[in-house]
Amino acid sequence: MKAQPADPSSGIPKIGPAIRIEGARKLYRGGHLAVSDVSLLVDQGTVHGLLGPNGAGKTTTLKMLLGLVAPTEGTFEILGQPAGPAMSRRLGFLPEQPYFPPLLTASQVMMFYGRLAGMDTAAIRERTSVLLSQVGLEGRGADLVSSFSRGLMQRLGIAQALVSSPELLILDEPASGLDPVGQRDIRNLILAQRELGITVLLSSHQLSEVEAVCDEVTILDSGRVAQRGAIDTLLNITGQNSVTARSSADQLPEKIASIVGDVVVGSGTWVFSIPAHDSRRVVDVLDDDQEWELVSIQPKRESLEDYFSHLVSTRAEGQVSR
Ligand code: ATP
Numbered sequence: 001m002k003a004q005p006a007d008p009s010s011g012i013p014k015i016g017p018a019i020r021i022e023g024a025r026k027l028y029r030g031g032h033l034a035v036s037d038v039s040l041l042v043d044q045g046t047v048h049g050l051l052g053p054n055g056a057g058k059t060t061t062l063k064m065l066l067g068l069v070a071p072t073e074g075t076f077e078i079l080g081q082p083a084g085p086a087m088s089r090r091l092g093f094l095p096e097q098p099y100f101p102p103l104l105t106a107s108q109v110m111m112f113y114g115r116l117a118g119m120d121t122a123a124i125r126e127r128t129s130v131l132l133s134q135v136g137l138e139g140r141g142a143d144l145v146s147s148f149s150r151g152l153m154q155r156l157g158i159a160q161a162l163v164s165s166p167e168l169l170i171l172d173e174p175a176s177g178l179d180p181v182g183q184r185d186i187r188n189l190i191l192a193q194r195e196l197g198i199t200v201l202l203s204s205h206q207l208s209e210v211e212a213v214c215d216e217v218t219i220l221d222s223g224r225v226a227q228r229g230a231i232d233t234l235l236n237i238t239g240q241n242s243v244t245a246r247s248s249a250d251q252l253p254e255k256i257a258s259i260v261g262d263v264v265v266g267s268g269t270w271v272f273s274i275p276a277h278d279s280r281r282v283v284d285v286l287d288d289d290q291e292w293e294l295v296s297i298q299p300k301r302e303s304l305e306d307y308f309s310h311l312v313s314t315r316a317e318g319q320v321s322r
Helices: 058-066 085-090 106-116 121-134 150-162 180-195 207-213 231-235 276-288 304-316
Strands: 019-027 033-042 047-051 073-078 091-094 168-172 199-204 216-221 224-230 236-246 261-266 269-275 293-301
Touching: 019 058, 033 047, 033 058, 033 216, 047 058, 047 180, 047 207, 058 073, 058 168, 058 199, 085 091, 091 150, 106 121, 106 150, 121 150, 150 168, 150 180, 168 180, 180 199, 180 207, 199 207, 207 231, 216 231, 224 231, 236 276, 269 276, 276 293
Parallel strands: 033 224, 047 199, 047 216, 091 168, 168 199
Antiparallel strands: 019 033, 019 073, 216 224, 236 269, 236 293, 261 269
């Protein structure tokens, strides 16, 4: 891996991407083209979301990267090296549906994966105790996997992915099967990994999860990259501001009603969008009106859900970009 010039602001040398995929293609036996052309770049120390509807090719892309599915075409690099068995000790992987032999206990599962990663027994025990507690399985180490619910199995899957303290964590649908508390725990765990400088690539169609933790996203659709970029850039709607105001009135002031779009009202709180260049006028009108109290005005941000459905529907109409 070629080192890049040091970043004067941090003093830490910047190095190449954690993951580089170029021109990935997978034609399954039987002629199904699951991935037609996917390129992906994940910067070190970031959390990157791989998004897409069912069947978009997310899992196949991850499996090609991990060597679990033979690619038809493409270049795959992990931490600057060609992806392959030599790299497997430096990464942790949570599959979409983790499966562990039912007659093993949670601690035995951790021991098995720790040994696979070349760790010694004492190190695995120490790591197991920390990780089981981090994923909410404190005190469950001696329990058989067969007694675990789907959500508990998912938590154990995440603990096993972290056992070797990997530099890169690849999570396929990490929130799948988890209740809201479990989803929050996993979000916090992912953010804690980023704090430690670990790169995380996660695949998901749980958009709120991606929005909460990812620095960047790549959106797949029908085996191709439909969009990529920083989440904030993708979601900011240029030229629109969102206004929050309080009033017991049953309609907006006449002077601004005609320029307002997307009005949502509830319990005296009004949220509406306006063209950004009309912001001054709207502030003045609300200030001058005794019935209205301006709470906030800020650039409008689309929800990832809206963005995603818009993207997929415009592609269905044959448009490539918005
Ligand atoms: P999901 O969100 O539903 O998990 P995904 O984006 O991860 O979907 P993949 O699992 O990569 O998508 O599947 C992409 C396409 O390839 C789908 O149409 C799927 O049916 C097909 N596919 C996946 N595995 C195989 C296989 N082993 N043989 C043939 N086709 C496959």
